[in-house]
Amino acid sequence: MSFREKSAWISFICILIFGGFYGWHAIRVEFFDIYDHNPMVYVFGTMGALVALEIALHVAIAMQSPRDARTPKDERERLITLRSSSVAFYTLFVGALASLGLGMHLPGSNRYLMAELLMTAIITTLLVRFGTQIVLYRRDA
């Protein structure tokens, strides 16, 4: 497995974990009105911890294959990044529109719900981006 593919896996898994934590928080707050923690501390604390984990894992794989880590992306890797970003763009576009539509028209919705929907769209977009990269790397595309 190439350095870039490992990197995509690390980012995908870290975002998936963050999405899980965030989803758990959002469901508790929105559906069960449980406010037993400070949402800002919880969300940004989790985000910070996962960014630190992602950096640590990237350092670990860079130490494992230092030459690959130093080598700039070649044309195929740049193309894979562009294709995944293109797919992610449409995901974000649809997700943002859906968030706005639902946020404005759902009964009892407020700015917090809209923010949570937008955050969900962003997390989904990142998962789609790195997921597409993994699929393309796996296919030797």
Place this chain on the structure above:
Amino acid sequence: MAAKAIHNNIRRLRFDRKEMTQQELADRIGVTRQTVNAIELGKYSPSLEVAFKIAEVFDVPLDEVFSYR
């Protein structure tokens, strides 16, 4: 009529050059080993620049490395 596709002889050319490894070829043309593998398998069509670099490494004309049929 069957659709045309790009074919290549990189595997044979590497074999003829004392089993040059994919990594060695990759290093000489400035791409990753995975990219050389994808080109060899016909799953990725390289840019003209990389195609010419491959031909230069093997010291053969471009149409001996790639063909469109």
